[in-house]
Amino acid sequence: MTDGPEPQADEVIEAYRRAAEVGGRAPSVHNTQPWRWLATRTGLELRADRSRQLRVADPEGRLLTISCGAALHHALLALHAAGWVPQVVRMPDARSADALAQITVSGRQAATAQQRRLFDEIDVRHTDRRPTIGHKVPHDALELIRQAAVNHGAGLHRLAGPDLDDLAVAAARANEIGLNDADQRTEMDYWVGGTRPTRTGVPSDAVPQSPPQTDVPGRDFGRPGTLEPGHGHAHSAVYGLLFTPGDQPGDWLRAGEALSACWLKATDLGVAVLPLSSVVEVPVTRQILHRMLAGAGHPMLVLRFGLADPDQAPVPGTPRLPAERTTWPGQIPQP
Template sequence: MSGTNPAAALAEAAAAAARAPSVHNTQPWRWRVSPDGLDLYAERSRQLTATDPDGRMLTISCGAALHHARIALAAEGWVASVDLLPTKGDPDHLARITLAGRTDVTPAAMRLVQTIAVRYTDRRPTVDVPIPADAFEALRREAGTEHMGLHPLRTSGLAELAAAAAAANRIGVADLDQRAELAYWIGGERPSGAGVPDAAIPAQPPQTGVPERDFGHPGTLAVGTGHDAKATYAILFGRGDQPADWIRAGETLSAVWLLATELGIAVLPLSSVVEIPATRERLHHILSNLYIPYLVLRLGKADPDHAGAARTPRLGPEQTIERAG
């Protein structure tokens, strides 16, 4: 609890952001806390340089952390003002949060900060019931408040996504550098506090219409006999393809994922189709060549029996937060 001390509140917000989702759980961010603001930097030493050479997924992950920090400040009664950068001459300086005063804490803000602790990625098949139409509309509206969209895929779009996801897996598996990156971050021996543990990776490929990311290695997560036939696949999209757009996409991902968690909807991001230029172009085409795809999301009714699944670890604050001065 930071009370009314701004610097303590900013440091706590940076700590709360640690639970944000990130590609391969790389947590590619660094916070700098000073008495008058909280600065967010991209941490290039944790970038997936083979899989994500442009830093799209890195920047989306940082955007999710930024949104988590904003949620934490709102739950402590702070009005936060956010400047999205990058700064000229310092492309890794992605955003700056300053405090503009105190406000009442709303029940919605309290709920959201609690949801941060329970949100996680579930790679098991979704249950055999579609998500309610009004829940999808609520998620779509949430994306809209951040000036992004969620485009649901049906019939031909879904078939095109399935083909693109399979192609992305083939391209990834054939690329030695990408395989080396997977071996570093996924399962087995990983950097302490980061990466995806075996317990979060399916023991066999789940039965899906759209293939999940091929991690190149079976985990220990039992997947059962379910099929994701009733899942909704949607593209998170927007208008621009610059780092500032990717940060906003990450903030939107966080907002949509937290709301989905509150609504009992499990979210699985599929990013390999966006990372690879040829398959990203196929998604662009599904969006009538008008919008930029940032991520594909699988949305499904969360299986109540899945509660208590293994959580991914996080780096210690000494690796992600520094204090100015």
């Protein structure tokens, strides 16, 4: 059911533009922001921008598509929060792997309190690579986070016992493989470190000065950052494996939507999230994760959940491209 008079075309285009702008605040692998939006009166189209794909680490585009799925979820939430009723067709063009979603609005309806709450978390959510502290995340909070993933067509499998030991070994192995590969090093050096005037990539001030003490190593960026690493050892962190029933681009997109949904839910519950994707990038370690799922699905991303140290300074925000670099109000320009 929708409320109010028929929306004006200009009003709808403005809503699409605003949704694209909010989509741009989504997390993405190495902050590549590999999306582009086309806002017209007939809808808002989300396309992959392959010029910002990690060609070496992510040749199939799995992480690119997961990142775009997170942007899609952010954009849909923005439309809901603004009182629109969005409809989505995912993977709308069978001939184009770059056409990821076509969004239209079918009318107006007030957002639910939950939608508004999650929308407010968009500006709070961030990646924290420092160790988590003290207590474990309560079971009830983890269950709500898992449910958010399930509601978006994915699953979240908790890794414990021997699986956790195997994850630690696999994560270390994936880091080693990445750092020993000259092409991967070059690609990572391009995207990570420095002050990053391009407004893409991971700036030094979001990367700890030294590797944090954790049972499962985070991604080794191959160079220290400037972020104070914090004290303690993240023994209390909990690890989950985000998975989908299939391993096709449509599944990757859903995984990204689920990632955004559970990360915003976690933020709302005061739980810090760190994605670990090198274990998924490297085929041999992805196989290890696949076996842990025992036929339940395909691994998309490992997520570390924990409680952040309340005495630590906040992580400086990671910049984003200006909206005009990722959104076009008319025809998509030819490269």
